[in-house]
Amino acid sequence: MAPASASPQGIKREPPPGSPLAEEDVPAKRQATETSRVGTQTISFPWKTCDNVKDVDRLRIKEYAVKVAQKHCAKLKKELSFSIFEGQADAVVLGQRMLEQWIKEDDDIRKTHENFQILVGVQGPTGAGKSSFLGSLLLQHEMLPSGQDGAATAAVAKVSWNYDDTPGHQFRARVTFRPIEEIFGNLKALLQSIKRVMVLEKTVVTTVEDIEERENDIAIAEETINYELPGVKAVWKLSRQDLEMILRNKTEEESYFDIVRAILKSNQTVLGFLRGNILDYKTTSRLKLGRAVRPFLDSTPYRLQDGGQFAVWPLVEDVHIYVKSDILKSGMTLVDLPGCSDSVARRAEVTKAFAHQLDVRLVVSPIARASDEEKSQELMQSGFDEAQMKLSGKDDGRGFGIIMTMTDSINVDTYLRSTPTLKFDSRVKANLDKLNKLRAEETGLKLEIENTKLEMSKARAQKAEGMEAYIDMMEKRESQIDDERKASDELLAKLKNESLNLKSSFEEAQKYLEQLEARGNEIQREEADAKNWLHNASVQVRNWIVKRKIQEKYSAQRSKIPGADSSKPPPPVPIFGVSTNAYWNLMRDAPIAGFATLESTGYPAVKKWLLEATMSKREKHLDAVLGRYQKLMNLMRIYSKESNENEDSGLTRSSFEEVLEKTRRKFTTTIGLEISRAGAKIQLLNPLKNRDETVKTFGFEAVRIATRWGRKFPNKKGNSTKIACNTYKAIVKRHGRTYPSKTKGCPKITYNWLEDLDWDKDMNKELLKIKVPIMEAFKKVWADYLKELEQVISMELPALEESFSGILTMVSNAEYVCESNVLQLLEGLSKETSSVGFDLVDYLEEELAQTFDGALRISGGGAHVRRCDHIVQKFKRSGEDLCHPVLDRLTNKLEAKKKKIPGKLISIAQSAVEDAKQQISFFINNLIENYETDEASQARKLELQASIRAHVAEWEQGWQQREGQGDELPVVTSDTPVVVGETKIEVDDEETEETDGVVEDFGTVDQIMGGYLDEDESD
Template identity: 80%
Template sequence: MAPLSASPQGIKREPPPGSPLPEQDTPVKRQATEASRVGTQTPSFPWKTCGNAEGVERLRIKEYAVKVAQKHCAKLKKELSFSIFEGQADAVVLGQRMLEQWMREDDDLRRTHENFQILVGVQGPTGAGKSSFLGSLLQHREMLPSGQDGAATATVGKVSWNHDNTPGREFRARITFRPIEDIAQSLEVLLKSIKRSVVLEETVVTEVEDIEEKENDIAIAEETIGYELPGVKAVWGLSRERLEETLSARTEDESYSDIVQTILNSNKIVLSFLRDRVLCYETVNRFRLRRAVRPFLDSTPYLHNDGSQFAVWPLVQDVHMYVKSDILKSGMTLVDLPGCSDSVARRAEVTKAFAHQLDVRLVVSPIARASDEEKSQELMQSGFDEAQMKLSGKDDGRGFGIIMTMTDAINVDNYLRFTPSLKYDPKVIANLDKLKKLQGEETDVKLRIEDTNLAMRNAQAQKAEAMDDYMTIMEQRDSQKVDERKASDELLEKLRNESINSKLYFEEAQSSLKQLEARVAEIFRERADVKGQLHHASVQVRNFIVKKKIQEKYTEQRSKVPGADTSSPPPPVPIFGVSTNAYWNLIRDAPLQGFATLESTGYPAVKKWLLEATMSKREKHLDAILGRYQKLMNLMRIYSKESSENEESGLTRSSFEAVLEKTHRKFTTTIGMEISLAGAKIQLLNPLKNRDETVKAFGSEAVRIATRWTRKFPNKRNNNTKIACSTYKAIVKRHGRTYASKTKNCPKITYNWLEELGTPMLQLMGKDWDRDMNKELLKIKDPIMEAFKKIWVNYVEELEQVISTELPALEDTFGGILTMVSNAEHVCESQVRQVLEWLSKETSSVGFDLVDYLEEELEQTFDGAFAIAGTGAHARRCDHIVQKFKRSGEDLCHPVLNRLAENLEAKKKRIPGKLRRIAQSAVEDVQQQISFFINNLIENYETDEVSQAKKLELQANIRAHVAEWEKGWKQREGQAEELLGSTSDIPVVVGEAKSEEDDEETEETDGLVGDFGTVDQIMGGFFG
């Protein structure tokens, strides 16, 4: 590289304002001293070298390192804030702008860490025990409402770790309300639907071409009313009759919007909620928090401060609580969703919309209904949901699980009698025989106790009688003659002997009674132990049987997926049986029969699996955070580095930066270009390359699916019950989108034609999509990082060369700074991984994109079908839709796949730009470190001794903090816990919790029967 015109001898320091110019240039030869190298060697830390440690141990090390970094950054920030705002030092000498930027980066980093969430949510039928299950995971019972009368959870409830340690803010909540425009639109839709229904009802029959069509239109209007009215009634107390009166009294000048505004203005509390959008609450204990947020989570009305009573769930978007709970430490956010079979359509819709945002989705169902209950099966075996999980890479045993609740609700006697695995098991038989023997022995011992008690009573009676006779003789003794006294003495002796014998007999009987009673107590203990074993065996066998049934159904369904690999079985679905009732009884030291340990309740296994399922995402987050914290450490090390007495030169900041500017600019471009080229394989990923196979399969499958839409249960091949005409038309009006049909004495049926239509396409694409956009995509990180490391070495070497050529006096000192820029590799790797994961996540929405595109392609078909009227309209409407697929099923598929491909390409094309920004960010980080170096080297004005003294004091304090920070990072958790005063952020799998005096949820369920092997095989030799 050609030398620049500037040289160390010709570069001047920029003096502070008002200072005299130096008389002449003073050549200075800069010598590297021991002081100039202090703090420039980057030490090795356990969090960077623990790659071979076991997963949980790695997380402990990294969580601890983050805590250490946060602690010392807080101390450093306090030092910097004092110096900047109260130290009265010169801003340039101090490097105020750089320090303020450092503090902003620390604030941003802390927020990023605290806002990190791994969403773990529960779905399931209403009353399945979802909220109670989450409450047990949290070890805060009833933190989330669990309903005894109908659905309790009415809105999305989230619970995260509370990072705020401010007194009075130990428990926090943030309630977010729906936009007021959304509420107003819902009100207007309701009013228009009521008006349409009234008009249709008043229409004379002769004016309608087809009575059936009139009824269909009324049904559609009523469906909308049924969807919106419950919320309006809950909040404003407005009945349908009241709204009809309002509409009938409407003047020509009064619009629907005017009526809506009147309704909104009628409740000032509601209006303030909607205008503020967010309501925050802070308190000191969980009980106050629970009382405060319940009105916003619960579906029942509450009395508000002004005396008015109304429910607020229709207004709420979500409730986010922040508490201290062990399971939340690692970044998990537990999400409670309304029941999927909730009687209120809006609440059920909230669940479906939010479910696919979850990192881990848990389906919760009572064990007695888990393998057969319709809603649970829909969630467990939804073809669309399963295909979507495959596309998003969550079909790996970590993104989906099944929770079987209420395992304690079991009729043990019936289960033992009718379950072959238990009925014929030798050890179960032996325990039952032992139980019978104990019962027989108990009866015998109790009879002996009765006999002994009788004997004791007789002995006491004899003793009392003898005593009475004795006293009578003694009273007569003084008046008796000698002969009479002699006879009395003999009688008294006899009575005395009888009394002694009675006493001895009584004592023997009493001793025998104690032994018999002790044996009864022992029999009770033995019987309780045997019953506990039998109860435990029944629970575990039932858990095994139901798990096996669910796994078999799941495996069978997976084997039928188009393109499925049948050479090996799919990975098993994680399934856990839990008993909330037993869990809390154990916490209270009052265990239920058959649940003697926490492990038997199932909760430790669930917690362990959740930790494992979320570990990868958490560790990647920690890696990114720690890389950025190391950058902050390096900046402070550079800023506070001690200068030698010889470190004087004629340099200025602008001249120093000019020397390196060309190299920075060159490598910003070069690094960006090289890593973009290394990532070019991304553009070659084509999960739609087998589209011809998809098109062909869709053509025939679409006709079958559309034909089944005329059935009430389109997914049940053996059920040909016709769908109601009004339901069919209502779905057509919605363009095949989600529609929930509910009739009297019949469970709600949810239809989604577009998802049914798109499922075969997703299933065919799923294997290729998962391979390309999840597995292969993330592998491309390696060549990108190889290219980065290679070009980064060249970048550092050229920086050294430029300094050696242009500023040789600074070569050694500057070389020490460059040893710290190797941390850029760690930061860059995290950023590249995040970019690739962003692309994977962005493209995983293909299922929902597909549904949108299908709707757009079929819009005219649905509108045409809806417009059909007159006699036989329903049959003609059905035929109109089916014929569309018969004529052009494959033609429909091509434009949909084209749009999916275009959308995919558009997202892939954003990657090179993101990679170039990573390169730019890496170079900017180097420039920032050099900027701190320049401040340390140059911006010290000898004319401003006060500022110099302040800065030297600050640098000394910073060096002390950095040294403590490095010391903390070199230690592992447990070696210096006093540094933090707190424990690891890794949840404890098994632990105690404080007992809470809340009512428990209990629901009766029936037993299950079946023959699935011996009890030993199922329980691993429990009776051994």
């Protein structure tokens, strides 16, 4: 029976809009048969049914599925590209535009996958071993600069997986330079500041107030000079004296613009870098790449062909390196940041600015300074605070960790004597006693060996004398008479017996010597084992003690977080002790004392934790990618559906689309509205929901903090030294911003008043729960949409009902893709809302500006005391009132971010409808646009469809298998590495600052080395 909406015979088939082909008359098709239906049964793939599998295994399944999809999409793309090229005249029959769209989407998915990044960055004091630590994770020794003299890393270095398989491109790097406009502005600001200092120094002032004012203005200008001058000196070789000379010789017609332009033009190579903005390197060698990029990463000079050289690091935005290192396969991008205590202010500032972008933040510090060094503690605290904000209330030990480096640097003898845990341990005593006995035995053994060798030497000499006498007697025997010969024979027999006795004695002595030497070797092995055990025990106990110290500090800190669960102890901060030196020696089969296995170096544990810490973000990305790949598979299934040769619906593309268009338009609107309505709860969420508690806490803390601003060391509770009047005034003039004090004869003190005025932020825990009602709304509307499509086809086009049911089964995959996209959107919002808190200092400065300005206007006798009191009283009177407008600013910014979400949700939902439309378009091409009048075109398409069906079948089979099953991808495996490794160990003891003076006993060595005391701690 012919469909109601179409003529039974001779219907014109319409090509897609813009097609160059004319319409042709073709015979009508009959109702679809069972053989013509697109598969209606949903195939189950492991990557969609592995929710109950362990985390790492589940990720490996999905990684492998992506590899399989990429392999088969590459084959299909090659097939389709060739067919498109060969079938230009058959664009409609072939469905050229749809195939081109399929290829484009495959390219887009691959690009999205390759550009996916999880930023894992390391911070720490200069010289902490950050670059060496990253090099060990990468298994790329000294690829990143780790200078031994002064600061090494000077610019941000990112290292990602290298997807480029082009020969000669095994190692790649892209250097991105700072915008030339920014460099221009920095140079201009430097010149203006130098000029201001020159003018101020010549200004004659008489009053104390005027002198103070001038000195403060000079200090502010000097701050800019100290920030910008090192870079200018490094690049253009211009000292401060050179710039002052340029400014003195400046004519009235010359502007700062002219001077800056002249400076830039003085080095054409630099100008070329800045104008080009990007520089690419490709090579086959890690060492070659390291040499090429080193000038852009550290202070190594860039060498010109004419022999000239200059530093480049001040011009660099970042250096992105691409290598094939296993740890990067999962999407991790390791980030090496300049040292935070670097003497060059710009380097430290770069690190501080970039740190907020990190997904996982590691603070690296040498173990000897990890628990006490001021800069390490400051970084650990800021890293911990930021991780708390980013975790959005989920205290799961992800996002922040501490790395204690140089664990092999320890004086074992000193540590054994000074640490109670080791000093009084029975196994330590037993090994020390054993070592003493072995050493005593070894001393006696050496003496015995010397005596034995001496006896052997004497025997050897006697044997030689006897042999000489024997030979001499034999020579004389020929000329002797019988009586003499008889006497000689007796003497010869005696010499022979003596020789045999000497030989026997020598052999016995030699055998005894071998036994002594064998025992000597055995003693050396036993000594090595005892030393290794003691060394390993010392390393592990020190690691445990330092780790415990740090944990105690942060356990107390976590308990103060608003809304924290006080019913149980907070989970520990992940802390790892590592030895880069021991790690690389093991890799070279030359182990050092105390580190017999790779596990003992700490690196396998760090790698395992990093994989776990980045797993959630990686899995969400994989889910989205696999959903898109399944859509591509479905499109190829539909396109290559095997049709009955007599099948003919008598429809045109336009008549078919017209039947479905009303439903599509209706649900495009409905699905967007419903999912947006379900997501309305987002607008009710408020990460600052504990506002009253926050305001109260801030009001109390602000008074305490502001009172301590009058101290020279505001963060040291036990130090009550007063701050210098001029220093206090200089900070007030800067509205509490960063000010480095440089009192003669004293170390530099950096004041960050406003950064101290902080409070704990409680990110909400509800955001990701909103996914449930959103997805429920989507599923309901989507089910209604599919049902209505089915009803429309049944009523309007009954001849296609059976064939179309298979399409609806595949279209249901949109639910999976939509859920992945919604989850990624909500997590993105969570991260964005947490980042709002980073603007706090700016808001506080604006709110306190009037207070600081008022304090600055105070003059006369006792001005300093009155300034201090003016600021403290402000907080006492209206500390809570000050907090409200700052919170309002934060809230408004959060609201602005939340308001974007409904539109994005609508876009996600509507894209699902568009995906369905695309799949139906492929169905129309397969069902309607097969022109039987052109046998050659039809034959080409049938051949293409058969080939595609074979590829799709292989793809399905590949997805049904797991890694290691069958022949699918025999070489390529998933991107999730398995962390394993063992080897064997020996090293000179080195002095360490951490000869721990802890008196209390932390437990037995067996407990610490066995990990029994760490059972409550996460990996």
